[in-house]
Amino acid sequence: MSARQQGGGGQAERAPGPTVDEARLWKAPDYRRILLKLSGEALMGESSFGLDTVTVERIAQEVKSVVGMGVQLCLVIGGGNIFRGVEGATKGLDRVTADYMGMLATVINALAVQGVLEAIGIHTRVLSAIPMASMCEPYIRRRAIRHMEKGRVVIFAAGTGSPYFTTDTAAALRAVEMDCDAMFKGTQVDGVYTDDPLKVPDAKRFDRLSYHDVLTKDLKVMDASAISLSRENHIPILVFSLQEPGAFAEVVAGRGTFTIITEEGQNDAGS
Ligand code: UDP
Numbered sequence: 283m284s285a286r287q288q289g290g291g292g293q294a295e296r297a298p299g300p301t302v303d304e305a306r307l308w309k310a311p312d313y314r315r316i317l318l319k320l321s322g323e324a325l326m327g328e329s330s331f332g333l334d335t336v337t338v339e340r341i342a343q344e345v346k347s348v349v350g351m352g353v354q355l356c357l358v359i360g361g362g363n364i365f366r367g368v369e370g371a372t373k374g375l376d377r378v379t380a381d382y383m384g385m386l387a388t389v390i391n392a393l394a395v396q397g398v399l400e401a402i403g404i405h406t407r408v409l410s411a412i413p414m415a416s417m418c419e420p421y422i423r424r425r426a427i428r429h430m431e432k433g434r435v436v437i438f439a440a441g442t443g444s445p446y447f448t449t450d451t452a453a454a455l456r457a458v459e460m461d462c463d464a465m466f467k468g469t470q471v472d473g474v475y476t477d478d479p480l481k482v483p484d485a486k487r488f489d490r491l492s493y494h495d496v497l498t499k500d501l502k503v504m505d506a507s508a509i510s511l512s513r514e515n516h517i518p519i520l521v522f523s524l525q526e527p528g529a530f531a532e533v534v535a536g537r538g539t540f541t542i543i544t545e546e547g548q549n550d551a552g553s
Contacts, residue, residue, distance in 0.1 A: 361387030
């Protein structure tokens with residue numbers, strides 16, 4: 283059940299800060315190019331591991347809607363539904379090996395999403411930070427940009443290609459390299475809350491936050507290096523629910539429910 287359902291269709295109590303109307307005064311730019319970050323878990327559906335095809339197909343339709351708006355789109359997909367380096371390291375694997383396994387997991391997800399997107403008529407390219415010549419293209423910045431200019435959805439695989447990083451950081455890095463107007467993070471709930479709204483029913487949702495708020499209040503949005511990189515390069519982050527059908531296109535159009543993280547965010551978490 284999404285937080286919106288729990289909280290009553292977007293009626294969840296809000297943290298102090300701008301009113302909904304004030305937040306709506308933020309006008310969605312006419313996005314030229316954006317990046318969507320999905321965690322591997324977003325592809326699991328109700329399962330506890332791996333990929334759920336119905337869920338992947340649903341997400342592909344969300345992507346298709348945004349492509350239909352004429353926005354250039356790239357994706358970074360995590361691998362946590364298959365393997366996470368940190369967890370592998372706790373089970374006796376050395377961390378670097380475990381992280382490479384995690385990066386391979388992101389390639390599996392990228393290929394799955396590519397297959398489903400192509401099946402519904404969306405042209406895609408997978409570009410891997412770790413070259414895998416017989417499966418996908420290597421990551422080359424200019425080539426990635428050219429693909430998007432031609433209307434292809436680019437899926438970045440294998441994170442940054444280096445251990446000790448996450449796909450959140452890879453997403454921020456690629457968003458900067460691709461000169462994206464914004465990074466969208468699709469989650470289980472419709473924004474950033476003071477607490478996990480799936481566990482804490484009176485958690486409050488923020489309409490706006492600053493990068494500083496996210497870092498200093500240790501809000502669980504993206505890891506600190508992803509937030510810092512976005513901050514340094516002025517990439518707004520929009521957090522929205524992937525569970526709400528049509529939500530991605532709505533948020534790209536500046537409507538619907540989401541939390542936007544920029545330099546100027548004003549909500550004071552939980553005070
Ligand atoms: N990973 C890595 N370097 C990167 C990106 C990912 O080593 O640049 C590894 C790391 O082990 C991580 C795993 O890939 O745990 C899966 O990525 P992540 O945990 O970010 O996936 P998500 O939580 O988004 O599903």
